[in-house]
Amino acid sequence: MLDLIWKNTIFKLIYGPLLMGLAILLSVDDRPTVLFIGIPLIAIGLVGITLRQIARRRAAPDKAE
Secondary structure (H helix, E strand, O other): OHHHHHHHHHHHHHHHHHHHHHHHHHHOOOHHHHHHHHHHHHHHHHHHHHHHHHHHHHHOOOOOO
């Protein structure tokens, strides 16, 4: 149960800003709003995805050859 809650929290923290940034980018016609809110949210989401992938690779056991 705790594992499910943890995964759900990580999902919201990483993909939430990305989806909100995309929604702002696609729905708002005001350029300053998109530049100062939408683009940083997209960047936060992409950095979060990158850090999550790095953490997964470090946590994975090394394959013995």
